[in-house]
Amino acid sequence: MKSLSKKVAIVFTGGTIAMAMNKDKNSFVPALTGYEIMKLFNNHFDDVEIEIVDFGNYPSPHITIDLLKKLKSVILSLLNRSDICGVVVTHGTDTLEESAYFLDLTLDFSKPVILTGSMRNVSEDEYDGINNIKASIRVAINEKSIGKGVLVVFNNKIFAASEVVKISTSSLDAFCSPMLGPIGFVDTDKVIFYRNIIPQKKILTDAVEEKVSLLKTVIGMDDKLIKFCVDSGDKGIVIEGTGRGNVTPTMVEGIKYALANNVIVVIVSRCLTGRVLDTYGYKGGGKELVSIGAILGENLNGLKARIKLMLSLGYSNNYEEIKRMFQSAY
Numbered sequence: 001m002k003s004l005s006k007k008v009a010i011v012f013t014g015g016t017i018a019m020a021m022n023k024d025k026n027s028f029v030p031a032l033t034g035y036e037i038m039k040l041f042n043n044h045f046d047d048v049e050i051e052i053v054d055f056g057n058y059p060s061p062h063i064t065i066d067l068l069k070k071l072k073s074v075i076l077s078l079l080n081r082s083d084i085c086g087v088v089v090t091h092g093t094d095t096l097e098e099s100a101y102f103l104d105l106t107l108d109f110s111k112p113v114i115l116t117g118s119m120r121n122v123s124e125d126e127y128d129g130i131n132n133i134k135a136s137i138r139v140a141i142n143e144k145s146i147g148k149g150v151l152v153v154f155n156n157k158i159f160a161a162s163e164v165v166k167i168s169t170s171s172l173d174a175f176c177s178p179m180l181g182p183i184g185f186v187d188t189d190k191v192i193f194y195r196n197i198i199p200q201k202k203i204l205t206d207a208v209e210e211k212v213s214l215l216k217t218v219i220g221m222d223d224k225l226i227k228f229c230v231d232s233g234d235k236g237i238v239i240e241g242t243g244r245g246n247v248t249p250t251m252v253e254g255i256k257y258a259l260a261n262n263v264i265v266v267i268v269s270r271c272l273t274g275r276v277l278d279t280y281g282y283k284g285g286g287k288e289l290v291s292i293g294a295i296l297g298e299n300l301n302g303l304k305a306r307i308k309l310m311l312s313l314g315y316s317n318n319y320e321e322i323k324r325m326f327q328s329a330y
């Protein structure tokens, strides 16, 4: 009999990793349970026991905040068990970075939690689901993965949830950390970390404010979308500004309107790397935005800043406290 020294729970939520070709629809659709995926896996590990948790089979654009709250509590109850050393979550890649960051900010745990998925489904030759699960298990059982927050393992690269983005619609190498690169790699059976990360400050809240929109600044943009968000009841708006965090002059009145209506406005950048800062003093520049009360979102991209604002507004309705949460992420 095998001696089972380590136990990893794998929570299956759906995505391409659990999809197959449907001939009638001539397209890819949800098809496989966690058990069916793991039958293909053919246990590669002698010393690891796997526990399968079938959470659901959701394409990731179908993931909601309610589902994320449920997923968080499923993961928490697994992490609380002394027999489980880490949790792997399979997830559709389209929204994986949002779910990973949500879990990173809300799970206060040192045991490894790894999100992964696949870019090819089981009907395709290059099905990458098994390799990604295998690499994720290796990271989950590695002691060096402890205390690093939620990680994303994809195509043998290891990323911090706070940094990772999906960069390709179709490549197997679909994820990257544009500013800092992966924190490590899975090289055959070895897990190698090349740098450490400072875990993000947690936002320990069960309440999540869902009325938060994300807008992107483009040339010639006016303020009609900002005003629409305010008038339709948003409590927060994240704006991806240009460059250092600037907007068009014609957006400023809308931002003032939002702030006057107690809607928190967070400015981040549509650039892929770098921090926002109030360096520009022209109309719509960061200096004016900060002076009227907009909050700068540091180096977060729009997707992550929106998740953080939803959680911050769930935790507090105090403007100063929310500002502090954005300014001291670590």
Ligand SMILES: NC(=O)C[C@H](N)C(=O)O
Pocket (backbone or CB within 6 Å): 014, 015, 016, 017, 058, 059, 060, 061, 091, 092, 093, 094, 095, 117, 118, 119, 120
């Ligand atoms: N590769 C994938 O998983 C993409 C799929 N559309 C999803 O996110 O569910």
